[in-house]
Amino acid sequence: MILSSALQAIGLFIATNIDDIIVLSLFFARGAGQRGTTARILAGQYLGFVGILGAAVLVSLGAGAFLPPEVIPYFGLIPLGLGLWAAWQAWRGDDDDDAKIEGKNVAVWTVAGVTFANGGDNIGVYVPVFLNVGPGAVVAYCIVFLVLVAGLVGLAKFVATRRPIAEILERWEHILFPIVLIGLGAFILISGGAFGL
Numbered sequence: 001m002i003l004s005s006a007l008q009a010i011g012l013f014i015a016t017n018i019d020d021i022i023v024l025s026l027f028f029a030r031g032a033g034q035r036g037t038t039a040r041i042l043a044g045q046y047l048g049f050v051g052i053l054g055a056a057v058l059v060s061l062g063a064g065a066f067l068p069p070e071v072i073p074y075f076g077l078i079p080l081g082l083g084l085w086a087a088w089q090a091w092r093g094d095d096d097d098d099a100k101i102e103g104k105n106v107a108v109w110t111v112a113g114v115t116f117a118n119g120g121d122n123i124g125v126y127v128p129v130f131l132n133v134g135p136g137a138v139v140a141y142c143i144v145f146l147v148l149v150a151g152l153v154g155l156a157k158f159v160a161t162r163r164p165i166a167e168i169l170e171r172w173e174h175i176l177f178p179i180v181l182i183g184l185g186a187f188i189l190i191s192g193g194a195f196g197l
Contacts, residue, residue, distance in 0.1 A: 009144035024156030029169035044111025052119035060130035073192020078117035080185025087178035
């Protein structure tokens with residue numbers, strides 16, 4: 001029973017978080033060469049993911065009034081705003097070549113915000129699962145998810161540091177980063193029906 005729950009949790013985590021590898025890889029590219037980048041990305045990913053799990057558990061416990069389902073799509077405004085800000089900085093020239101080579105400081109709150117905003121689909125998938133299993137299984141799922149977060153961050157770092165990928169990310173990060181965040185935000189807003197879209 002425990003092994004079955006753990007395997008289901010692993011499959012569920014992979015299915016709902018595989019897209020995070022791209023976003024996290026871009027964070028690693030953005031912070032390349034800066035001390036503490038991995039720790040800040042890991043901390044931000046954990047903060048954002050704990051927020052996702054907290055929301056999913058609260059909703060599944062009947063706290064629907066705390067986080068009504070129609071609010072979830074509006075979390076797309078977070079990556080959309082961060083993407084527009086990054087695009088503005090790139091357009092203004094704040095992303096000059098010297099800064100690209102040295103890397104930029106990646107903030108914990110930025111990673112956490114993007115992770116949480118990108119977690120609307122996670123919440124939507126986790127709630128029905130949590131409603132159909134007992135409290136012990138919910139705890140087991142959460143523990144497995146939290147262990148796998150470190151693996152996800154490690155995999156994203158591995159992808160971002162492969163020479164061909166790292167060269168592409170270093171060269172195009174200042175364009176890819178805002179595009180991915182704006183696209184992610186727009187996708188979350190549109191797929192969730194925010195603003196009647």
